[in-house]
Amino acid sequence: MEFDKSKQFKAESEILKVLGHPVRLKIVAGLCTHECNVKHIWECLGLPQATVSQHLALLKHKGIIEGKREGVEVHYSVIDPLAKKIIESL
Numbered sequence: 812m813e814f815d816k817s818k819q820f821k822a823e824s825e826i827l828k829v830l831g832h833p834v835r836l837k838i839v840a841g842l843c844t845h846e847c848n849v850k851h852i853w854e855c856l857g858l859p860q861a862t863v864s865q866h867l868a869l870l871k872h873k874g875i876i877e878g879k880r881e882g883v884e885v886h887y888s889v890i891d892p893l894a895k896k897i898i899e900s901l
Contacts, residue, residue, distance in 0.1 A: 826893055829873050834858065835866050836898075839889055842876060843898045846888035 830836050838852060853863040867887060870876045875894045878885040889895055 823893060825873065826875065826891065826897070829869060829875060830894065830897060832866070834862070835870060838863070838866055838870065839875060839894055840898050840901075842887055842889045843895055846879075846886045848884045848886050850884075852887070 830839060834856065837856060841847070841852065841855065849860065849863055849867060852867070853860045856863060867876065867878075871878060871887075875889060875891045876887050877890045878887050889898075
């Protein structure tokens, strides 16, 4: 094992920690197939909007997803290639 990859391993472990929560894992898996807005996400998950918004905020803060404003809605999509690869392997 190469010790000079410790920064890479740290970044990867952070992504794994974030994806380790079942709700966030479901959100990212869904967003890998198509982008959608928060309303659609919370309706699909059957969770309160506030709960989903908190998870989206964390995913966005960690650089896994991004939101693009379209009028009054924000559409989210996965931008982290490693997160996509993890979801594909599951």
